Amino acid sequence: MPNKNKILITGGAGFVGSNLIKLFLKKTKHKIISIDNYSSGQKSNHIKSPRVKYIKGDTINISKLLKNPNQIKTVFHFGEFARIYQSFLNMNECIDSNSIGSNAVFNFCLKNKIKLVYSATSASLGNKGKDKNLSPYAFSKSKNLELLENLKKWYNFKYEVIYFYNVYGPFQICKGQMSTVIGIFEDHYKRGKPLPLVKPGSQTRRFTHIDDTVNICYLAWKKNLCRHYSIANKKSYSLREVAKMFKSKIKLLPKRPGERYASALTDKNLSNKIYKYFGKINLKDYISEFISNNS
Secondary structure: OOOOOEEEEEOOOOHHHHHHHHHHHHHOOOEEEEEEOOOOOOHHHOOOOOOEEEEEOOHHHHHHHOOOHHHEEEEEEOOOOOOHHHHHHOHHHHHHHHHHHHHHHHHHHHHHOOEEEEEEEHHHOOHHHHHHHOOHHHHHHHHHHHHHHHHHHHHOOOEEEEEEOOEEOOOOOOOOOOOOHHHHHHHHHHOOOOEEEEOOOOOEEOOEEHHHHHHHHHHHHHHOOOOEEEEEOOOOEEHHHHHHHOOOOEEEEOOOOOOOOOOOOOOEEOOEEEEEEEOOOOHHHHHHHHHHHOO
């Protein structure tokens, strides 16, 4: 039997992927492989360790990039196009990554009998399921869940699903099209610029710290129960409330297509119960510490 001692993380040079690598290095003895096309990932996020190998490439080429799949224990598939508004501007890129690329990853895992941990999104859960059609991003992610559901029925495919809720924290993207809300606010605060707030500003989000997020990814992997999990903050804040926490001026921006007005906590998706976990790190405390360190 081959020694399956490696963990593969797609998007390993990105925000969530790089933090997950740090956690795995701390908690396990596994070797780690990252595949990233660096469309949003950064080489500055690389973790210096002899146990980590970084490969530049697209997930659609996963079978060509990995010559020894029998050494891989689990694939954490986090390397997808992950922004709502930007998916309208770059729909082809979104579909290439989230549909064609993810299909290649699923087939790679299925063919080589590798466990999958997949990052789903809260963007496809709201408004009694209707939000899954709000944007190319939400649509592509919801279709992937339907495909995984069928792969489970057809081939007894093994996987875990984690629903992310507006993740923030170290290594988040602060500039450019793929930046996060908290990252944008932090960048503008540092530069003394008004914080850009998309109208109406009353839309709410359950901002969840990256440490809480990757801890649940690790927990799901460790439990190995083939379940759906969500990791969110118990309290939701409006974007205007969050902007005011920075005690800066605010600049209102026009409404954007695909904008969600609430982050939904859902008990079930498709035929799957969602096991809910809540973050321990408080957003107000995080922002207060950020302001203290940057005043």
